Amino acid sequence: MSHEKLNQLHLYISLLSKQKATPEDFEKVKPFIDELTMMDCFALMDARRLEGESHEFILSYLDRVLLTFYPVLKQINYAIEKDTFIEHLHLENEAFLKHLDSIKVFLKNDGLKRRNELKALFEACEVMNVHYLKKENILFPLLEKKQEELKGLTLMWSLHDQIKATLKQLLDAFDHESEQRVSQLIGQYFFQAIGLVQKETYILFPALSLLSINEHESMREQSFEYGFAWIKTPEFRKIDSILPQSLNQVYITQTGVLSFDQLTQFLNLLPLDCTIVDEHDKVIYFNNPKERFFPRSAAVLGRDVVNCHPGHSVHMVMKILAAFRNNERDEATFWINFKGKKLYIQYLAMRDDQGNYKGVVELTQDVTSFIGLDGEKRLLDWE
Numbered sequence: 001m002s003h004e005k006l007n008q009l010h011l012y013i014s015l016l017s018k019q020k021a022t023p024e025d026f027e028k029v030k031p032f033i034d035e036l037t038m039m040d041c042f043a044l045m046d047a048r049r050l051e052g053e054s055h056e057f058i059l060s061y062l063d064r065v066l067l068t069f070y071p072v073l074k075q076i077n078y079a080i081e082k083d084t085f086i087e088h089l090h091l092e093n094e095a096f097l098k099h100l101d102s103i104k105v106f107l108k109n110d111g112l113k114r115r116n117e118l119k120a121l122f123e124a125c126e127v128m129n130v131h132y133l134k135k136e137n138i139l140f141p142l143l144e145k146k147q148e149e150l151k152g153l154t155l156m157w158s159l160h161d162q163i164k165a166t167l168k169q170l171l172d173a174f175d176h177e178s179e180q181r182v183s184q185l186i187g188q189y190f191f192q193a194i195g196l197v198q199k200e201t202y203i204l205f206p207a208l209s210l211l212s213i214n215e216h217e218s219m220r221e222q223s224f225e226y227g228f229a230w231i232k233t234p235e236f237r238k239i240d241s242i243l244p245q246s247l248n249q250v251y252i253t254q255t256g257v258l259s260f261d262q263l264t265q266f267l268n269l270l271p272l273d274c275t276i277v278d279e280h281d282k283v284i285y286f287n288n289p290k291e292r293f294f295p296r297s298a299a300v301l302g303r304d305v306v307n308c309h310p311g312h313s314v315h316m317v318m319k320i321l322a323a324f325r326n327n328e329r330d331e332a333t334f335w336i337n338f339k340g341k342k343l344y345i346q347y348l349a350m351r352d353d354q355g356n357y358k359g360v361v362e363l364t365q366d367v368t369s370f371i372g373l374d375g376e377k378r379l380l381d382w383e
Contacts, residue, residue, distance in 0.1 A: 001040050005032045009044055016068065017048075017061040026068070036072045038206050039149060046152035055158040055312065062155070063195065066203075073202040078209050083234060085138075085219035086208050092131050093197045095230030099124065100190065107186070112179055119174040122186075125167060125193070131229045132160040133295050135204075138222045141299040144307060146210045153207075154307050156199065161312070163192045214239070222297045273364040276350075277305045279357055281321060293343055293364050305360075324349035325357045335367070342368045 012029045015021035045065070048058050066073070080087050103111075103121050111118050136157050143150045170185040177185075208216070217239045224236055251258040258266065267274065267287040273294060276285040283303050286296045305321070306314050323329040324347075332347040344367045350358040 001032070001035055001037065005035070006040065006044065008032055009036075009040075010047055012068075013044060013048070013065055016064045017053075017057070019061075019064075033069060033072060036069060038076055038203075039147065041069060041073070041203070042147070042149040042152060042207070045155070046149045049152050049155070055155055058155055059158060059162065066199065070202070076202070076206045078206040080205070081216075084216055085134075085223055086205055086216070088220070088223065088228060088231065088234060089131065089134070089200070090205065091231045092128070092229045093200060096125075096128055096131075097194070097197060099230070100193065112183060115174050115182075119171060122167065122170055122174075122189075125189075127229045128193075129164065129229075130227050132164075134223050134226050136160065137226075137295045137297045138219050138299045139204075139208075140307070141297070141301075141303040142211060142215055142219065143207055144303060150207060151304075151307060153204070156196075156204065158312065159192070159196050159199070163189070163196060166192055219299065222299060225297065226295060271365065273362075275362040276359060277362070278359040279325075281305050283308065284359075291366075293338065293341075293366070320347055321360065324360055327355070327357070340368075341366050342371060 008029055009032050012021060012025060015025055045058070045062075049055075080090055099121075103118075106114075106118065106121060140153050140157070143153055166185065166189045170182070170189055173182045173185050211219075217237075220234075221237070221239055224233075227233070250260070251263050268289055270287065270289060271291075273289060273292055273296075274285075274287040275283060275296065278284045281304055283300050283305055286300070300308060306317055309317050320329075320332045323332075330349045330351075334345045336343050336345065344365045346361075346363045348361045348363065350361060352358055
């Protein structure tokens with residue numbers, strides 16, 4: 001589509017965002033909407049992000065835009081091959097929708113009065129977090145590398161967070177909120193969750209046609225690190241990994257020499273998650289410890305680090321990177337409660353011998369067992 005037509009549609013989306021679009025405005029751009037391609041749709045929404053609109057604001061009017069584009073989106077054809085990453089996601093969505101339908105039936109049978117049973121049905125919905133993690137850590141990074149316009153897919157990450165927050169509110173509400181409030185949150189959750197399935201079906205899945213067969217196989221293999229929601233675990237099949245040209249390489253420094261295998265074993269043995277980002281803000285490495293706190297997949301390599309975080313925290317990541325790059329700070333430290341553990345998180349600036357910024361190391365460690373340590377436990381007390 002021509003730049004002029006896209007610009008007219010861009011202006012129309014601005015009117016939709018402010019709820020000022022009239023039927024007359026729609027008639028003017030309808031011929032252009034009929035010509036839209038999948039990539040045009042991505043380009044239009046990514047333009048909003050590039051103009052500085054927050055994820056929260058875009059989400060506030062996104063459904064109005066999609067409703068406008070729906071006649072075109074539903075005509076986009078794409079193939080779902082059997083036993084592939086995309087089919088697994090599709091089957092997870094189908095099973096999830098069936099579960100939501102079963103909740104609707106339960107509600108019609110006076111389910112609001114049976115809070116414990118109803119709560120259990122919604123607790124089962126938390127399994128969809130696996131589905132969301134696979135998109136965030138496997139699918140989004142690959143698509144972003146294919147087309148600049150697809151970076152706007154991180155907006156869907158914000159939708160994940162929105163849905164998970166609503167579900168948490170709902171589960172809490174079952175214990176101490178009124179029936180009216182519970183009913184309100186149920187409606188909100190259904191609207192968000194079903195809406196996301198539709199966005200995947202009509203927007204996300206067609207974009208997977210841009211990926212090669214090898215990339216589809218790679219995503220399938222990586223997905224086993226996360227598991228599967230609602231469906232039986234498929235049969236695992238491995239593809240050839242991309243390894244260094246020589247496994248006989250050594251790491252030589254003034255403090256010692258390690259083989260490639262020894263260095264890899266050492267980094268994976270460390271009791272912490274380690275991720276390295278270069279001076280261009282691209283993820284270049286992560287270790288593979290026995291216990292991982294936050295998910296990582298090979299697809300993240302080469303990804304812009306700001307796209308590895310949900311939209312609401314991106315501004316803080318940018319602030320930390322800017323402080324490191326401008327030599328204002330060398331470290332940023334945080335600690336959070338996460339799944340019953342206390343995690344200690346450090347961002348450390350990497351610099352060369354001349355003090356030039358070369359990137360950042362992110363370290364995450366479980367310090368739960370450190371809290372409350374008293375006295376000493378010496379080496380001879382090992383047994």
